[in-house]
Amino acid sequence: MTMPKRMVAVSWSMLLCLAAAAAVLKARAQLDSIGFISIDCGLPGTANSVDDATKLSYAPDAAFTDAGSNHNISVEYITPTLAKRYLNVRSFPDGARSCYMLRSLVPGLKYTLRAEFKYGNYDGLNRPPVFDLYAGVNFWSRVNASSQKVVVLEAIVVVPEDYVHVCLVNTGSGTPFISALELRPLKSSLYPQVNATQGLVLLSRRNFGPTDDADIVRYPDDPHDRVWLPFVNTARWEAISTSNKVRNLDDSEFAAPSKVMQTAITPRNASGRIEFFWLSEPQPGDPTPGYIVILHFSELQLLAGNAVRQQHLVLNDDLRFWSDYTPPYLLSDTIYSMKPLPRFSRYNFSINATANSTMPPIINAGEIFFVFSTANVGTDYSDVSAITAIKAKYRVKKNWARDPCVTNNLTWDGLTCSYANSNPSRITRINMSFSGLDGDISSSFANLKAIQYLDLSYNNLTGSIPDALSQLPSLLVLDLTNNQLSGSIPPSLLKRIQDGSLNIRYGNNPNLCTNAASCKPAKGRNKLAVYVAVPVVLVVVIVSALVFPFLRRKKQGSTSTNITMRPQIETMMSYAPATLPPGDAHTQSSLHLENRKFTYKELEMITNNFQRVLGRGGFGEVYNGFLEDGTQVAIKLRSQFSNQGVKEFLIEAQILTRIHHKNLVSMIGYCKDGQYMALVYEYMSEGTLQEQIAGNGRNGKLLTWKQRLRIAVDSAQGLEYLHKGCNPPLIHRDVKSTNILLNAKLEAKIADFGLSKAFNRDNEAHVSTNALVGTPGYVDPEYQTTLQPTTKNDVYSFGVVLLELVTGRQAILCDPEPTSIIQWVRRRLARGNIEAVVDKRMRGEYDVNSVWKVADIALKCTVQASTQRPTMIDVVAQLQECLELEEGHRIGDGTRGSFYSGSSNSDLNLGYNAHAADSQSTDVSQTNTPFEMEHNFGKVPRMDRGPVAR
Numbered sequence: 016m017t018m019p020k021r022m023v024a025v026s027w028s029m030l031l032c033l034a035a036a037a038a039v040l041k042a043r044a045q046l047d048s049i050g051f052i053s054i055d056c057g058l059p060g061t062a063n064s065v066d067d068a069t070k071l072s073y074a075p076d077a078a079f080t081d082a083g084s085n086h087n088i089s090v091e092y093i094t095p096t097l098a099k100r101y102l103n104v105r106s107f108p109d110g111a112r113s114c115y116m117l118r119s120l121v122p123g124l125k126y127t128l129r130a131e132f133k134y135g136n137y138d139g140l141n142r143p144p145v146f147d148l149y150a151g152v153n154f155w156s157r158v159n160a161s162s163q164k165v166v167v168l169e170a171i172v173v174v175p176e177d178y179v180h181v182c183l184v185n186t187g188s189g190t191p192f193i194s195a196l197e198l199r200p201l202k203s204s205l206y207p208q209v210n211a212t213q214g215l216v217l218l219s220r221r222n223f224g225p226t227d228d229a230d231i232v233r234y235p236d237d238p239h240d241r242v243w244l245p246f247v248n249t250a251r252w253e254a255i256s257t258s259n260k261v262r263n264l265d266d267s268e269f270a271a272p273s274k275v276m277q278t279a280i281t282p283r284n285a286s287g288r289i290e291f292f293w294l295s296e297p298q299p300g301d302p303t304p305g306y307i308v309i310l311h312f313s314e315l316q317l318l319a320g321n322a323v324r325q326q327h328l329v330l331n332d333d334l335r336f337w338s339d340y341t342p343p344y345l346l347s348d349t350i351y352s353m354k355p356l357p358r359f360s361r362y363n364f365s366i367n368a369t370a371n372s373t374m375p376p377i378i379n380a381g382e383i384f385f386v387f388s389t390a391n392v393g394t395d396y397s398d399v400s401a402i403t404a405i406k407a408k409y410r411v412k413k414n415w416a417r418d419p420c421v422t423n424n425l426t427w428d429g430l431t432c433s434y435a436n437s438n439p440s441r442i443t444r445i446n447m448s449f450s451g452l453d454g455d456i457s458s459s460f461a462n463l464k465a466i467q468y469l470d471l472s473y474n475n476l477t478g479s480i481p482d483a484l485s486q487l488p489s490l491l492v493l494d495l496t497n498n499q500l501s502g503s504i505p506p507s508l509l510k511r512i513q514d515g516s517l518n519i520r521y522g523n524n525p526n527l528c529t530n531a532a533s534c535k536p537a538k539g540r541n542k543l544a545v546y547v548a549v550p551v552v553l554v555v556v557i558v559s560a561l562v563f564p565f566l567r568r569k570k571q572g573s574t575s576t577n578i579t580m581r582p583q584i585e586t587m588m589s590y591a592p593a594t595l596p597p598g599d600a601h602t603q604s605s606l607h608l609e610n611r612k613f614t615y616k617e618l619e620m621i622t623n624n625f626q627r628v629l630g631r632g633g634f635g636e637v638y639n640g641f642l643e644d645g646t647q648v649a650i651k652l653r654s655q656f657s658n659q660g661v662k663e664f665l666i667e668a669q670i671l672t673r674i675h676h677k678n679l680v681s682m683i684g685y686c687k688d689g690q691y692m693a694l695v696y697e698y699m700s701e702g703t704l705q706e707q708i709a710g711n712g713r714n715g716k717l718l719t720w721k722q723r724l725r726i727a728v729d730s731a732q733g734l735e736y737l738h739k740g741c742n743p744p745l746i747h748r749d750v751k752s753t754n755i756l757l758n759a760k761l762e763a764k765i766a767d768f769g770l771s772k773a774f775n776r777d778n779e780a781h782v783s784t785n786a787l788v789g790t791p792g793y794v795d796p797e798y799q800t801t802l803q804p805t806t807k808n809d810v811y812s813f814g815v816v817l818l819e820l821v822t823g824r825q826a827i828l829c830d831p832e833p834t835s836i837i838q839w840v841r842r843r844l845a846r847g848n849i850e851a852v853v854d855k856r857m858r859g860e861y862d863v864n865s866v867w868k869v870a871d872i873a874l875k876c877t878v879q880a881s882t883q884r885p886t887m888i889d890v891v892a893q894l895q896e897c898l899e900l901e902e903g904h905r906i907g908d909g910t911r912g913s914f915y916s917g918s919s920n921s922d923l924n925l926g927y928n929a930h931a932a933d934s935q936s937t938d939v940s941q942t943n944t945p946f947e948m949e950h951n952f953g954k955v956p957r958m959d960r961g962p963v964a965r
C-alpha cells in the first residue's frame with residue numbers, strides 16, 4: 016500500500032506570496048488584478064459580469080475563442096440564485112474541436128482550470144450533450160451535461176507554455192457548449208502530486224461541518240479560489256466549529272483555508288466512526304483511474320486533562336491508511352496519498368477512534384482527485400506562435416483557436432503535423448489556398464522551421480516574396496500561383512530552385528518579375544527586393560565630390576572646394592555609374608548593368624558558409640561562390656577583424672560600379688551588411704597572371720608566347736581604358752601580375768582597384784598629398800621621388816609585367832642579389848642577347864621579332880623619365896603589332912628562334928638604344944629599391960591574389 020503523508024501547516028506568508036504573484040501577473044493581459052482569468056462564456060458585448068458571491072469579474076469570451084456562438088439558457092432554468100455566468104453559454108456546432116486560449120501565463124507554473132457547464136436547454140433540444148474536455152492536448156474529462164445541475168470540472172496542471180488551450184471536442188453526442196471558464200494560479204509547492212507530466216482532476220472537494228447547504232467556501236476565503244462544497248448530514252454527524260483561526264504552516268502543501276478548517280464533524284455516537292465512500296469512475300482512456308485522497312484535520316476543541324483524540328484512517332476495512340493519528344490544535348494538518356491509491360471499484364474510507372482514544376474521530380475537509388497524464392506535449396512553441404501570428408494577420412476565422420496539431424483528425428483545417436514521441440508536434444504542411452488571404456506574405460511563415468509544403472495559391476497576396484522563406488530547411492514545395500505578388504524572386508530562393516532543393520510555383524502573378532536581369536525594384540514597402548535600383552543623377556554628385564574632389568559640385572559655390580567630405584559608407588556603396596567615358600562599345604553595353612546588393616546571409620548561402628577559400632589577403636579572404644543561376648563568383652570579404660581596407664573596399668566598389676570594360680574584372684555586387692563588407696566579382700577560373708607565368712596555373716600548362724601576347728594586349732587595353740576611356744583618367748597604382756586575372760579563355764582582366772586614384776591635370780595638388788603606394792618591384796622610381804601619381808606610373812608597372820611575360824621571371828629576381836627584373840633584362844639585352852632573357856620554357860616557340868619588340872616596349876615603359884615613356888594607347892598599338900607578327904609566325908617553318916635581326920625594325924632598335932643611357936641610371940637607382948620599398952612604403956597589406964579562382 017502506498018504510504019500516505021501527513022503535514023502540519025500554518026501559512027503566514029501565503030497571502031503575501033499570492034499578493035506578490037498577483038502583482039507580477041497584473042501587468043499581463045487577460046489576467047485580472049489578482050492573476051485570475053474568469054470568463055463568462057457566451058456573454059455578449061464587452062462588459063464584464065460580476066459574480067455576486069465572490070465579486071469576481073467575469074469577462075466576455077470573444078477575446079478567448081473565435082469559434083462558436085452565444086446562447087441564453089431557457090428561462091425555466093433560471094432561478095433567483097443562479098449565478099450570472101450560467102445564464103448564457105457558447106456552443107460549438109462547427110468543428111470537431113473548439114478551444115479557448117488562455118494567455119499571459121507563466122510557463123511551468125501550476126494552475127487550477129475550472130470549466131462549468133449549465134445546459135439549461137439553451138438549444139431547445141432538451142438533450143444535454145456529452146463531449147470531451149481537454150487541457151491543452153491532454154484529455155481532461157468527459158462532460159456529461161445536465162439540464163438541472165451545473166457540471167463543474169476542475170483540473171490542476173502545470174502549464175508548460177505561457178498559454179494554455181482548453182478545448183471541447185465533439186464526440187458525436189451533441190454539440191459541445193460551455194458556461195464559464197476559470198483559471199487560478201497556484202504556488203508550485205502546492206499539490207505536490209502535480210508535475211509537468213501529471214495533473215489532477217477533481218472528483219470532490221468537501222468541507223465538513225457547515226450546517227447550511229449554501230455555505231460554499233471559495234474566494235476570497237480561499238485565496239486560490241478553490242470551491243469547497245459543504246458536506247451536510249446533521250442526522251449522522253455532529254458539527255463542531257471554532258471561531259479561532261486555524262493556521263497553516265509556511266510550507267503547507269495544500270493551504271486549506273481557515274474558513275474550511277474551522278468546522279469539522281464527529282460521529283453522533285461516541286463509539287461510531289466516520290465513513291464515506293466513492294465509486295471508481297472509469298474515464299475514457301483510463302478505465303481504472305488512480306485516485307489521490309487528501310484529508311485535512313485540525314483539533315478545534317481544547318481538550319481537558321487526560322482527554323485524547325486518536326484515530327485510525329482505514330481504507331476498505333483492512334488497509335490502514337494512517338494509524339494512531341491525533342490532529343493538532345488549531346493547526347491545519349493534512350494526510351494525503353502522494354501516489355494513486357490501489358485500484359478498487361469502490362473506495363470505503365472510515366475513520367475510527369483508537370483503543371486509547373477518549374474522543375470520537377473528527378475530520379475537517381477532504382479532497383479526492385484522480386491523476387491524468389499531461390505528458391502529451393503540444394505543438395512546438397515557435398510553430399504555435401508563428402501560426403497564431405499568421406492566423407491573426409489574415410484574420411482566419413476557421414476553427415483555429417487551439418493547439419494546431421493535437422491528433423491527426425483534429426488538427427487545424429489545412430494543417431498537417433508530424434508527431435514524434437515525446438517531442439512537440441511540428442507543422443509540416445499548410446494549405447491555405449483559396450482562403451481569401453490578402454496583404455503581403457507573412458514573415459511568420461519563415462518561422463515554421465519544419466514546414467515542407469506551403470500552399471498559398473489562389474489568394475490575393477501582394478508585395479514581394481520574403482527571401483527568409485529560403486531559410487526553411489525542410490521546405491520542398493512553395494506554391495504561390497494565382498496571387499498578386501510583385502518584385503522578383505529572391506536570389507536565395509532561386510538558388511534553392513537551382514540546387515533542386517525547392518520547387519516553387521509562382522505562375523499567374525502578373526507583377527512578379529521572374530527574369531532577374533530585367534527586374535525593376537518593387538514599389539514602396541518592398542524592402543526585400545534584391546536588385547538595387549541605381550539612382551544615377553543625384554549620387555553622381557556625391558561620388559564625384561568624394562572620389563573626384565576636383566570636379567565641380569553641382570550648384571555649389573567654390574567655397575565648398577576645401578570641404579573634406581567624409582565618405583558615408585552607405586552612400587558610397589549604393590551610388591551608381593557616374594559620368595561614363597564616351598564612345599566605348601563595351602561601356603555602352605554594360606551601362607545598364609546593375610550592381611546587386613547582397614546581404615551577409617545571402618553571401619553565406621552563395622558561398623555555402625564560406626566553405627572554399629580562393630585566396631587570402633590583408634583585407635581578409637576571397638571565397639568561391641555560386642549565384643542562384645549557377646554563375647560562379649569570387650567574393651572578397653573584408654575581415655571583420657581588420658580595420659584596414661574599408662577605404663579600399665569603397666573605392667573599388669565605386670570604381671567597378673562606375674566603369675565596365677572587358678579587360679577590367681567586373682563586379683557583380685557588393686555587400687554592406689552591418690559590419691560585413693564584401694565585393695562579389697566574376698569568377699576568374701585561371702587565377703592570376705603570376706601563377707600562370709610561374710606555371711602554377713589551373714591546368715599546369717605553361718603559357719605559350721601567343722597566349723602571353725594576348726594577355727599583354729588584354730591587360731594593356733584595360734589600362735588604356737582607365738587612362739583614356741575614363742574621365743578623369745584613373746590611375747590604377749598597383750599594376751602587377753597578381754592583379755591581372757585570367758578567365759577560362761585566358762582573357763586577362765585588371766583587378767583590384769583599391770588603390771586607384773583619379774588623375775587631374777588641372778589640379779594635381781589634390782592628388783600630390785597622397786602617401787606612396789604600390790608593390791615593390793613595380794613602383795615607378797619617379798613617382799617615388801615626386802609622390803605625384805600619373806598615368807605613367809601604371810605604364811612603368813605594366814612594363815615590369817611585360818618583362819615578366821617575356822622572361823617568365825618575377826619582378827624582383829635573386830640573381831644572386833635581389834635585382835629588379837628591369838635591370839636584369841637591360842643588362843642582357845645590352846649585349847644584344849634576346850635569347851638570354853626569353854623564358855627558356857617556351858623552348859623557342861615564338862617569333863623572335865615579336866619577343867624582341869615586346870621586350871623593347873617593356874623597356875620603353877620603364878625608362879626613368881616618365882615623359883619619355885609611351886602612353887598606354889601607344890603600348891596597346893605596338894603590342895597589337897606584335898600579336899600580328901606572332902600570328903604570322905608558324906612554328907617549324909624555319910623562322911623559329913633564328914630570325915632576329917637587329918636591323919629588322921630600326922625603330923625598335925633605335926628606341927632601345929636611345930634609352931640605353933637611361934637604363935644605366937635606372938639600374939643604379941633601382942639597385943636597392945626592393946629593400947627600400949619594403950621598409951619605407953608603409954604599405955597597406957594587400958590581397959596578393961585579388962579576386963582569384965580556385
Ligand SMILES: *[C@@H]1O[C@H](CO)[C@@H](O)[C@H](O)[C@H]1NC(C)=O
Nearest residue numbers: 208209210211212213353354
Ligand atoms: C510526475 O510524477 C509521476 C508520479 O510520481 C512520475 O511518474 C513522473 O515521472 C513525474 N514527472 C516528472 C516530469 O517529474
Ligand SMILES: *[C@@H]1O[C@H](CO)[C@@H](O)[C@H](O)[C@H]1NC(C)=O
Nearest residue numbers: 327329332333367368369370
Ligand atoms: C477501527 O478500525 C480498524 C480497522 O477496521 C479495526 O481494526 C479497529 O478495531 C477499529 N477500532 C475500533 C475502536 O472500532
Ligand SMILES: *[C@@H]1O[C@H](CO)[C@@H](O)[C@H](O)[C@H]1NC(C)=O
Nearest residue numbers: 325338339340369370371372
Ligand atoms: C495506548 O495507551 C497505552 C497505555 O496508556 C500505551 O502504552 C500505548 O502506548 C498507547 N498507544 C498509543 C498508540 O498511543
Ligand SMILES: *[C@@H]1O[C@H](CO)[C@@H](O)[C@H](O)[C@H]1NC(C)=O
Nearest residue numbers: 111184185186422423424425
Ligand atoms: C480521431 O481519430 C481516431 C482514430 O483515428 C478516432 O478514434 C477518433 O474518434 C477520431 N476523433 C474524432 C473527433 O473524429
Ligand SMILES: *[C@@H]1O[C@H](CO)[C@@H](O)[C@H](O)[C@H]1NC(C)=O
Nearest residue numbers: 449450451452473474475497
Ligand atoms: C481578390 O480580390 C478581388 C477584389 O478585391 C476579388 O474579386 C477576388 O475574388 C479576390 N480573389 C481571391 C482569390 O480571393
